[in-house]
Amino acid sequence: MKKGLLIVNTGNGKGKTxxxxxxxxxxWGHGMKVAMIQFIKHENAHFGxxxxxxxxxxxxxxxxxxxxxxxxxPTEAIRRVKEGxxxxxxxxxxxxxxxxxxxxxxxxxxxxxxxxxxxxxWIDQNKPAELHLIITGRNAPQxxxxxxxxxxxxxxxxxxxxxxxxxxxxxxx
Amino acid sequence: MKKGLLIVNTGNGKGKTxxxxxxxxxxWGHGMKVAMIQFIKHENAHFGxxxxxxxxxxxxxxxxxxxxxxxxxPTEAIRRVKEGxxxxxxxxxxxxxxxxxxxxxxxxxxxxxxxxxxxxxWIDQNKPAELHLIITGRNAPQxxxxxxxxxxxxxxxxxxxxxxxxxxxxxxx
Numbered sequence: 001m002k003k004g005l006l007i008v009n010t011g012n013g014k015g016k017t018x019x020x021x022x023x024x025x026x027x028w029g030h031g032m033k034v035a036m037i038q039f040i041k042h043e044n045a046h047f048g049x050x051x052x053x054x055x056x057x058x059x060x061x062x063x064x065x066x067x068x069x070x071x072x073x074p075t076e077a078i079r080r081v082k083e084g085x086x087x088x089x090x091x092x093x094x095x096x097x098x099x100x101x102x103x104x105x106x107x108x109x110x111x112x113x114x115x116x117x118x119x120x121x122w123i124d125q126n127k128p129a130e131l132h133l134i135i136t137g138r139n140a141p142q143x144x145x146x147x148x149x150x151x152x153x154x155x156x157x158x159x160x161x162x163x164x165x166x167x168x169x170x171x172x173x
Numbered sequence: 174m175k176k177g178l179l180i181v182n183t184g185n186g187k188g189k190t191x192x193x194x195x196x197x198x199x200x201w202g203h204g205m206k207v208a209m210i211q212f213i214k215h216e217n218a219h220f221g222x223x224x225x226x227x228x229x230x231x232x233x234x235x236x237x238x239x240x241x242x243x244x245x246x247p248t249e250a251i252r253r254v255k256e257g258x259x260x261x262x263x264x265x266x267x268x269x270x271x272x273x274x275x276x277x278x279x280x281x282x283x284x285x286x287x288x289x290x291x292x293x294x295w296i297d298q299n300k301p302a303e304l305h306l307i308i309t310g311r312n313a314p315q316x317x318x319x320x321x322x323x324x325x326x327x328x329x330x331x332x333x334x335x336x337x338x339x340x341x342x343x344x345x346x
Contacts, residue, residue, distance in 0.1 A: 005333055013325040018195035019188035025198050026191065043301060049195075052202025056229055082216025114280040126183075151330035152186040162179055 004096040004131040005149040006123065010106060010140040020101040020134050021049055027132075028058055032098035035059040037088045039137075040104045059061035064104070070141060074113070081108040083118070084122055092127055096128060106137030116141045123147070146173045178322040179296065183279060183313035186327035193274040193307050194222055201231055202268040208232040210261045212254055213277045215239040217279075229337075234260060235276070247286070254281040258292070267334035272305040279310030282317060289314045296320070325327055 002047045008024075009016040017038075027070050036053065038046055043062045053060040063084030068074045088102055110115045120143060127133055135144065180196075182189040183214055197207040208228065209221055216235045226233035236257030241247045261275055282289045293316060308317065318324050 008330075010330075011328075013327075014323065015182060015192035015195075015325050016326065017187055017325075021198060022188075022191035022193070022195035025194060025225045025229075026221040029221050029223070029228060048198040048199040048202050050202075052198045055202060056198075062230065089255070145330065148331060149333040150187065152188050153328045153330050154188065154192075155184075155326045155328060156324075157181075157183075157318065157326050158321060160322040 003149075004127065004129055004133065006044045006103040006127070007132060007134045007145060008106075008140050008144060008148040009134065009136040010092065010138060010145075010151065011153035011155050011161060013156040014159075015154045016136040017049070017103050019152075019154075020103055020136050021052075023116045023132075023134060024047045024058055024099055024101055024112075024141045025056065028056065033096060034099040034101075035061070035091055035097055035103075036062045036103060037091070038103040039084050039086055040077070040107050050091060057100065062086065070167055076113075078113045081113045084108075085114055089122070089126070092123070092131065095128050095131075097131060101134040104137045106140045106144065109141050110139040111152075112135075116143050118145050120144065134152065141149060175185060177300065177302055177306065179288075180305060180307045181279075181313050181317060181324045182307065182309040182327060183311060183318075184323065184326035184328050185311055185331040187332075188327045189220075189309040189311075190222070190276050192325075192327075193276055193309050194225075196305075196307060197231055197272060197274055198229070200272045201229065205252040205335045206269060207272040207274075208262070208264055208270055209234065209258055209276060210275040210278075211237065212257050213234045213240060213280050216300070236260065241292070247284075251286045254286045257281075258287055260335045262295070263301070265296070265304065265306065268301050268304075270304060272307065272322040274309065276306040277310040279313045279317065282314050283310075283312040289316050293317065293320050 008020055027034050041064050063080050068077045108114045212326050214237050219342050241250045281287045
């Protein structure tokens with residue numbers, strides 16, 4: 001029996017988005033239909049992935065316009081999250097996809113911009129049995145971890161910023 | 174000052190190879206020259222990645238022919254590791270690459286098939302300053318972690334095998 005997995009990449013380390021990209025590319029290599037929907041972060045934060053996805057022909061959407069700073073009005077960010085989630089829902093229920101990734105989606109849940117219980121209930125009732133759904137980001141709510149089939153925590157053991165090395169084009173973003 | 178990083182993806186969780194694949198694809202998206210050299214595992218264990226890499230046009234080598242079982246003669250596996258390392262060395266010193274990944278390479282060090290001290294000394298003396306070198310696998314020796322700039326540990330929080338779900342084509346391999 002084939003079963004689509006609910007996969008969560010969380011933790012404070014590198015590799016959450018990168019592993020999701022790798023999974024999409026691998027599935028695409030198998031001829032599967034895949035899509036990425038990125039939340040919260042602005043397009044500039046992802047430009048390496050986006051360039052690669054465009055060159056390959058992988059469906060890729062950026063719905064956010066950057067992290068909200070403390071004290072900043074989150075209204076526009078919340079509107080974009082809800083719009084992104086609607087876009088995700090349409091693709092999830094369509095039955096046309098094999099793998100869909102919701103990148104940085106945990107923040108929308110963690111910040112309470114979407115209700116975690118409602119989102120999980122919707123996924124439980126609407127995700128096609130064959131579809132693999134990947135959710136990434138720090139601070140994954142416990143209810144999401146409980147609902148997931150595969151959860152990996154990426155932990156930073158050592159980070160180049162500790163050594164005063166700046167972020168690297170192509171490797172870090 | 175741009176500096177090529179020595180990156181290690183280790184731990185017992187998913188995502189070590191997948192994140193390396195994602196990093197190569199992202200760098201390739203930036204127009205960088207990248208290569209993957211896979212150790213130990215047989216080609217069949219990687220076929221999704223290989224298919225994807227071939228479709229994209231990313232240089233990809235599989236040098237292993239499977240894990241050695243306890244009691245099995247490791248002579249052929251050791252020969253292949255040494256051949257793979259020679260192939261890696263040639264590409265590292267060539268100065269032609271921006272990112273090179275040595276997948277499952279930690280096992281060659283952990284099993285003592287290559288001397289960790291010698292490998293690290295060779296990398297220290299021969300890796301071009303601009304090259305990002307990614308090494309993946311469980312049981313990364315402490316000396317490798319000490320030498321690395323960026324180390325991420327992928328930890329399994331929950332694995333579908335716990336639930337009795339079989340490995341999934343396209344997602345797991």
